Amino acid sequence: MKAAGIVVEYNPFHNGHLHHARSAKESAGADILVAVMSGQFLQRGEPAFADKWRRTEMALANGVDLVIELPYVYATAQASDFARGSITLLEAIGCEAFCFGSEQGAIEPFLKSRQLLNKENLAYQQRIHEAVQSGISYPKAMNEAYQEVTGGQEGFADLTKPNNILGYHYIEAAERISSSMQPLTVQRIGANYHDPITEGLSIASATGIRKAFFEGGSLEELSAYLPAYSIEALQNFAKEYGRFGSWETFYPMLRFTILREKPENLRQFAEVTEGIEHLIYEAARKEQDFEAFIGRIKSKRFTRTRIQRMLTHIFTGFTWEMLKSFKQPSYLRLLGMTQAGRQYLNAQKKNISLPIISRAADLADNRMGKIDIQASSLYLLGLGSSNLKKEFTTPPIYFG
Amino acid sequence: MKAAGIVVEYNPFHNGHLHHARSAKESAGADILVAVMSGQFLQRGEPAFADKWRRTEMALANGVDLVIELPYVYATAQASDFARGSITLLEAIGCEAFCFGSEQGAIEPFLKSRQLLNKENLAYQQRIHEAVQSGISYPKAMNEAYQEVTGGQEGFADLTKPNNILGYHYIEAAERISSSMQPLTVQRIGANYHDPITEGLSIASATGIRKAFFEGGSLEELSAYLPAYSIEALQNFAKEYGRFGSWETFYPMLRFTILREKPENLRQFAEVTEGIEHLIYEAARKEQDFEAFIGRIKSKRFTRTRIQRMLTHIFTGFTWEMLKSFKQPSYLRLLGMTQAGRQYLNAQKKNISLPIISRAADLADNRMGKIDIQASSLYLLGLGSSNLKKEFTTPPIYFG
Known part of the structure; x- marks a missing residue:
């Protein structure tokens, strides 16, 4: 059984994610799709719109076979650490390829950029350092340094685009851990990352969708942009907590x-x-x-x-x-699986290089795992929930 | 102008407090009554039922002429430190007498107990230490030691009663700062401290009254136990915050x-x-x-x-x-005054030994005062208020 991996937040899962999941599996020629997904807090430093269990359900209902939680330590980190944690987990679970969505839409420019920056690393880092010292933000500094190093030549990845930046870091991380996974990318289509929701398009950004929810847009109106199961999961979430995470x-x-x-x-x-x-x-x-x-x-x-x-x-x-104090992820926290996902886990046992954790209780003595549990508890308290047992009583979701 | 002092929490102000205020002024033959009152957190380690401003209004409407805030450091401390802070402030503002409510109802037993414990201090402390080591609570240990030291003789204060214990500490504190204030006590009447509210009695405990409020008892029903102004102030508080502190x-x-x-x-x-x-x-x-x-x-x-x-x-x-890090109160934070209270402050200026603080802004550089402001802000956030400016924008309440 061949597995392909993706790195996701699904905040919430929409038609763009559906496109990415399908294309990833197809382009890798994979039998099953593994998603490494952030838990209750996300890379942009935000509480997740819906909790990790609802987001796991949405994933499993829409083509993902295994959902593994990206530990808090990586999920909330800057791009390079976020990528390192994610790629390490995909490698550990035995994926033969990983596939990210990008504005670029082709893998060669990323490989070429990576090669160049590897060679010019010292000059590149020096430029970034100088630019940050001059008072601009890190992403902007990185971009300026990159423009200088590439000298405006063609064929490199456009690292002013947010998904291209993440993509670059995946490539870098895979190289650093000497991963044998094949890197793939699919073109992101439809709405731009920050575009507000647009009527008539079947793809809208997660940001736009959340905004529509917060502003009280009806779930029915949103059905053009989200799979039916996402809408149902979000409705159930709203029923349970009376609010969304933000x-x-x-x-x-x-x-x-x-x-x-x-x-x-x-x-x-x-x-x-x-x-x-x-x-x-x-x-x-x-x-x-x-x-x-x-x-x-x-x-x-x-x-x-x-x-x-x-x-x-x-x-x-x-x-x-x-x-x-953390260098490496040390476990694979299983949030959910389909029947095919379960078969994969059984069949590939000996190729999986980190322990599969199905119950939070098994993380109680793991320092990194305790942070995940703590973050999850505080997220639930932030939502006004008083039931903190949820983290311990929710088994991996099985989507048969 | 002769001032008498009392130490209060008014959580909330009820008929028992009215009785105490009147008796204190009368028994001291005083012209004005000064209350040192806890702020947003109380000696039993609880958030106040209503904020310090509403409780100040209740006090001024019912016979108190000056309300001074007992700093958080003392207001939330064990009895001996609570008493030390309170008595120091009453002395600083120039009171000639202080008067506490007690189950005992007469001052001589307190003086006699104080004299004995002063003499037998070493043996007494030793007994307490031993008893605590054996695993019982400090109050219980103190009580056992006290029984041994007094040897069951008559004429001593009964230090199993909560208000008698506080009273004893006031006497002790006054002695330690060589206060010239005359110590007085009035008998507490009516309900015991922990009794639930009882129909037909015109005095009920503050605990009972709060319980009735929390359980949704009507303010009208409670009018037998609280002065009309207290009910009005509590109604306004509930209107402002939608809840009470607890x-x-x-x-x-x-x-x-x-x-x-x-x-x-x-x-x-x-x-x-x-x-x-x-x-x-x-x-x-x-x-x-x-x-x-x-x-x-x-x-x-x-x-x-x-x-x-x-x-x-x-x-x-x-x-x-x-x-x-704190040894002594260093300011008198004025929460409110009547016309007579204001006259007293003007007339006695040179006899008042600590600065009178009318605005929170004047405490911004005072370490002890910053703690009061912080505690007040967090209390307001706990109540769900988002307006933290209140501490800075509320002037001393003037009850003309």
């Missing part, structure tokens, strides 16, 4: 958490650097509303994503010290 | 705060000792409901009050280090 929803607790700390103590949390703790504290003191709050902190130097990651770590109590 | 209300945020910390980090907060941090953490993990939560932590050794004080300090982020 910083708007979590802000009262985030604000309490920030104001309870001395500003200087905020510096201990991962990604909080360079005096920004005072800005964060003062903004929390003044602002009742999340948008106004983050508006006070954002700057040319600190992107919204970067700040949101700091906020995520403050919210979950995840420190620099914890961040620096 | 651990039931604050538990979701407390629980989030506890579960966000590593258990061993909980030990840094004031009063958290001897491995109880693990009990607290596990109880928070398991219980959705405050009563069930504290039920898991309470023991023969740790009384509910003691645990609630730990929880208060965890909630507000108040550490052992902060607790140990």
Whole structure:
């Protein structure tokens, strides 16, 4: 049985994801599709719109055979660490290929870019460093350095596009762990990442879809953009919690958490650097509303994503010290499987190089796993749930 | 102008407090009555039922002329420190007498007890220490030691009664600061401290009254037990926040705060000792409901009050280090005054030995004052308020 891997957030699962899942399996000529999926907090530093169990259901209903949780440590990290964790897990579960969605749509430019940057690494890193020192954000610095190193020549990946950047880091990560997986990419189609929802198109961005939900758009209206099962799962989620995950929803607790700390103590949390703790504290003191709050902190130097990651770590109590203490994922937390997924696990047992964890209780003595459990509990409390047993009582979802 | 002082929480102000205020003024032959009142958190380790401003209004409407906030550091401390802070402030504002409510109802037994314990202090402390080591709670140990030292003789204060214990500590505190204030006591009448509300009696305990409120008893029914102005103030409070302060209300945020910390980090907060941090953490993990939560932590050794004080300090982020760094109150935070109160402040200026603070902004550089402001902000967030400016925008209440 040949497995192909993808890296996903499904926040929530929509028609664009369906296209990606189908194309990935097809282009890899795979029998089953494995998704490494972020848990309750995402790479842009946000609480997930729906919890990881609902998002697993959506995945299994739409072509994914195995869902493995990307540990918090990687799921909320900057692109290179996010990619390293994801690719390591796909390799560990025995995938023969991995396939990412990209604006580029072809794999050669990524390989060519990777080759160049590998060669010019020192000059490239030096340029980035200089640009960051001049006061611009890291992504922008990276982009400027990249333009210089490629010298405007054709054939390289366009690393100004968010999915191309992630794609580049997957390639890099696979190379670094000497993965034998074949790298593949499929073209992202339809809406751009940040486009608001557009009537008549059958693909809309996850951002646009969430916005429509928050603004009270009917689920029926949204049915052009999401598979039926996604709508059902989201309806069930809303019924269960009475709300969706977002910083708007979590802000009262985030604000309490920030104001309870001395500003200087905020510096201990991962990604909080360079005096920004005072800005964060003062903004929390003044602002009742999340948008106004983050508006006070954002700057040319600190992107919204970067700040949101700091906020995520403050919210979950995840420190620099914890961040620096992890080198490798050490388990495969199984969130769900189809019948084909289960067959694959049984058939490939001896080719799977990390332990498969089906129950949270088995992570209770694992330092990285304890962080996943903690983040999940705090996410549930942020949603106003009082049932924290869920993490322990929810078995892997079986979609027969 | 002669001022008499009382130490109060008014949680909320009821007919028993009215009786105490009137008797205090009368027995001292005073022109004005000064109340040192706890802020947003109370000595039994609880968030106040209504905020300090509403409780100030109730006080001023019912015979108190000046309300001074007892800083958080003292208001949430064990009896001896609570008494030391309170008595120091009453002395600082120039009171010539102080008067506490007691089950005893006469001052001589307190003086006699104080004299004896002063003499037998070493033996007394030794007995307490031994009893605590044997695994019983501090109050119980104190009581046993006291029984031994007095040898069952008559004429001593009965220190098994909660208000007598506080009274004893006031006397002790006054002696330690060489206060020239005359100590007075008035008999507490009517309901016992923990009695639930009883129809037909015009005095009910604050605990009983709060219970009736929480259980949705009508304010009209309660009018037998509270002055009309108290009912009005509580109605306004409920209108403003949609709830009252209590651990039931604050538990979701407390629980989030506890579960966000590593258990061993909980030990840094004031009063958290001897491995109880693990009990607290596990109880928070398991219980959705405050009563069930504290039920898991309470023991023969740790009384509910003691645990609630730990929880208060965890909630507000108040550490052992902060607790140990304060020796003396350094300001008189004026929460409210009547016309007579204002006249007194003007007339006695040179006899008042600490600065009178009317605006929170003037405490922004005072370490003890910053803790009051922080505790007040977190209390407001616990109530679901998003307006944290209140502490800074509320001037002393003037009741003309």
